[in-house]
Amino acid sequence: MRYIPAKNFDDKWEEGAARMRASCESAELPSKFLYFNDDFFVMQPIEEIPILHLGSLWHHIERYQMANKYEKSLLSTYEFLQNRKTAIKTPPISYETHLPLPIEKSGMLDAIRDAAALRRPQYRSLYGNLCGIGGTPASDVKIFSKTAYAPYGPFASTDDSSFKEGVIGEQLRATFSKPCRYEK
Structure with a gap:
């Protein structure tokens, strides 16, 4: 694994998009890679990372009803995908899980470019729907x-508080007691 530089932004969506674009444009990464956030953990040996999703993107939006930046981002992504009905075969699916996602670089770059005018899009869901990756519903x-x-x-997956002060954090530190070279 190598560090792939990307521009830093104050806005986490802009930064996430810049990092995803840099990863997809990098010759350092193969054409297919696994996308993990820094708070995802693989707890058991597995043969491969499955494609998992939360089901209907509209139902995901309905669960939030908070009128915050995240819900607005989900809604703009949903509306964008609804306007691309000819490009997607099913109602939009939410890939906004806290789970790893297999990515094919050229498909993700196409999704990023296609949605360049969107403010704070959800790139996992854009990619999954525009590329028709399918998958299995998961919690x-x-x-x-x-x-x-x-x-x-x-x-x-954890948030800062559950990792630092929670039972799950204790479990993770016990399970993964030796820090990897990127954690030092």
Whole structure:
């Protein structure tokens, strides 16, 4: 694994898009790679990373009803995809899980370029829908509670508080007791 430089932004969506674009344009990465956020953990040995999603993007939006930046981003992504009905075969799916996602570089770059005018798009869902990657419905594994244990299954994800002060953080530090070279 090598560090791939990308421009830093104050806005996390702009920064995320810049990092994804830099990754997809990098000759250092193969044409297919696995996309992980820094708070994703693989808890069990697995043969391959499956394509997982949360089901209907519209139902994902309905669960939030907070009128915050995240919901607005989901909504603009949904509207963009609804306007591309000829490009996608099913109602838009939410790939906004806290789970790793297999990425094919050229497809992600096409999705990023296609949605360049969108403010704060959700690139995982744009990519998944525009490229028709399919997948299997799954529950999100993000742990926000300080008292919750790792979910059963191969994946877990934390927020800052649950990792630093929660039971899940203790579990992760016990499971992965030796820091890798990128954590030092």
